[in-house]
Amino acid sequence: MAGFWKRFRNDNLAMGVSLFLLMVITLAILAPLLAPYDPTAQNIIDKFQGPSLTHWFGTDQLGRDVFSRILFGGRVTILVSVLTMVVTIVIGTVLGVMAGYFRGTVDDVIMRICDIMLSFPSEVLILAIVGILGTGITNIVLATVIAKWAWYVRMIRSIVIQFMDSNYIRFAKVAGCSTGHIVRKHLLVGAIGEIAVLATLDTAAIILNISALSFLGLGVQPPTAEWGMMLNEAKNVMTTNPGQMLAPGMAIFLVVAAFNFLGDSIQEALNPKINRGFKTKRYSLLDSLFGRKKVVTE
């Protein structure tokens, strides 16, 4: 793990992206303190103003301050997505570790249930559950968790199985360590990095998913600010005020890109072996932007 942090800290882009995400999350949490205006306060006289000192990102079709709405929207989009990810990852880790550690009947039962869950495309499953429970952000989170947990169980199980074959776990077993001790002190510590990669990359996917559902009007209900819903409102005034599409779209894009990036960087810091062939070469920005880890050089 020490090597991991060192490599991670030396990766300028990884540090930059982490800082950016930290800043975004702080802004989202502190939105009520930082936002210059009430995100739902309408001021119809001032509608569709361009960016200015009083309204940094301008105002929307109801004269609401777009900058404040972006801050409050980030609160919903990012915090809800992170929450969803945490819940799924906890379920995935518990069941995945159980299946991978105990194998046998436990494994069979868990995996067969996963097989059935995975025979539904997750998009359809989410729509089905939202259809049954009704629209709203809570239902969307619930639907996302139900649709995604099985996939996590399967991924984490395969990570765990990989570790179960390693000598140090075998040794711990022979030495008579208790199951709880092995899982906590050996298995989870070993697997945490790969789980973090999964979690980071999936947060990006969840943000896209939740904002898409809000865009369709199935998630957050007006007048609450949310990035996907802001785009939905922007779409309606596209012919007269196309500028409205910029801020919320850019916000989603940057945060999703940052999470994708962070996932790639963590993976790379975990497995420096994968691109040993490139060690001597300093990456260009574009190299680091995409695909470093995938380049296999034996």
Added chain:
Amino acid sequence: MKNYIVKRLLWMIPILIGISFFAFVLINLSPSDPAEVAIRVNEITPTAENIAQMREQLGLDDPFMTRYLTWLSNALQGDFGNSYANNKPVGEEIAKALPPTLYLAGVSLLIIVVVSVGAGVLCAVKEDSITDKTMRAIVFVGTAIPGFWAGILLMWLFAVKLKWLPTSGMTTPVAVLLPAVTLSLGYIATYVRLIRNNMIHNKRENYVLYGRVRGLKEQTIMKHVFKNSLQTSLTALGMSIPKLIAGTVVIENIFAWPGIGRLCVTAIFNRDFPMIQAYVLIMAVLFVFCNLLVDLGSVWIDPRRRKEA
């Protein structure tokens, strides 16, 4: 090979039963009474009397298994009940909406295959060149851009600003272009990446070195590299087809495309349970059959696995 196919086909039976059961149970898990919903959506105030009448009409008072079997045997004959919202048969509505969705997904698939094979091969052949790097930057943007944002931006540029294409609907033959391109963006990003990385991986294999030693033309070598790189992409592509069809939901709503995705979202707003149920069942069955084709296809395509199986 034969054994494998038989086994794989037999495995379909429990999966299909499981799916139909799940689609049926889902509606019964709903916190609201279907009879009450069916009355409410027609803007009639529910009373104890008309709820009882509706329960009778929908057969909700029968035992659970009886209801499941009735529903299933009707569904197999294409009868999914009547929509709560407009009382039209759900089966007909879906049959009407399916062709536009398949058409949209088909055109997207074509775009995906042509563009990602072209770009992927180009990137791999000219590894680390300016073309490769530019392409990778574009692909990176493609993976992070929300499809619906790309959709409305494209719509604004080509339909509102330049007026080259219609904004929405299925009015002219070219109307399919904008939604299809929007739908394919994310997939193109994935496949360019996949094909490129697979080919680069293959380029470092011994057979390529041997080919070079033999003095084969670079073009011939690349042809082999390309063929060997296709397998994972084909598997992934097969898996993407049902996702592509399911993914039309957002795109169809942006471009007012008269397909099943739009039907489904409208049904969710109307709490039109029979419609949602039919959508879920049809999509899941489609998904399972695509998986079957992918599995069989990947065995057939790989001589090693063909022998093994």
